[in-house]
Amino acid sequence: MRNLLMVFIGALLLGPFLSSSYLAQESNLKVEKKILKSRQKDDRKALKLQQKYKKQSLEQGQGLKSVRLQEKHQMKREARELRDRQKDERQNMKDRQKLIKESQRSL
Numbered sequence: 001m002r003n004l005l006m007v008f009i010g011a012l013l014l015g016p017f018l019s020s021s022y023l024a025q026e027s028n029l030k031v032e033k034k035i036l037k038s039r040q041k042d043d044r045k046a047l048k049l050q051q052k053y054k055k056q057s058l059e060q061g062q063g064l065k066s067v068r069l070q071e072k073h074q075m076k077r078e079a080r081e082l083r084d085r086q087k088d089e090r091q092n093m094k095d096r097q098k099l100i101k102e103s104q105r106s107l
Contacts, residue, residue, distance in 0.1 A: 029097050036093055040086045047082055051075045 054075060058068050 029100065033093060036089060040089070043082060043086070047079060051079070 054071060058071055
């Protein structure tokens with residue numbers, strides 16, 4: 001009976017701390033997600049702007065057709081790599097969030 005009382009008192013004392021740490025982690029996840037989204041958006045805008053200027057320089061220049069085709073191919077490759085990298089980053093964040101939530105449930 002005494003041990004049960006001690007466990008109950010401990011749970012009452014530690015309960016608010018555990019729930020506040022859970023809420024803090026939950027808000028950290030939201031902030032982290034928001035930061036990731038804004039950074040990815042900035043990366044996409046920067047790539048679009050870079051490609052816009054590259055296209056303008058290709059149109060103005062009197063370069064070889066093979067060079068223009070090579071540059072267009074490079075721009076498509078860069079866009080694909082950015083898209084894949086951002087997709088991997090989002091998936092990694094989702095996996096981390098799942099791990100944190102599972103660890104919270106086990107507590």
